[in-house]
Amino acid sequence: MQSDNRLFDDLVKLVNGAAGTLAGVGREAESGARARAREWIGGLDFVSRDEFEVVKAMAVAARDENDALKARLDALEARLGATPTPSADPVPTA
Structure with a gap:
């Protein structure tokens, strides 16, 4: 056993x-x-999540600034009573 x-x-x-x-x-x-x-x-x-978030925030800030500048330009043009005229050298928009 x-x-x-x-x-x-x-x-x-x-x-x-x-x-x-x-x-x-x-x-x-x-x-x-x-x-x-x-x-x-x-x-x-690949980029890290932190780098992506930083660039994303920069893009949002640039878009907001672009919108503010466009509104300011539209207000100035309206105040002058002028219609926007196309320039000979158009600036490409991206």
């Missing part, structure tokens, strides 16, 4: 060791995949 328990104990130890090894291999594979993904993404021209 003693030998049966020892065999069972050895089998349990073997299975536990294999499970631990498989878990370690899984963690190592995951970290390797993450490192390769970071290298691949790092080679692309």
Whole structure:
């Protein structure tokens, strides 16, 4: 009877060791995949969320300033009673 328990104990130890090894291999594979993904993404021209938010805020501010300047120009033209005339060198709008 003693030998049966020892065999069972050895089998349990073997299975536990294999499970631990498989878990370690899984963690190592995951970290390797993450490192390769970071290298691949790092080679692309992505911007961080912070950089995107800064540029987005700058674009909103520029649009607001453009709208304010257009309203001011329209008010000045209305005050002068002049109609806007196309200039010889039109400024491209973007």
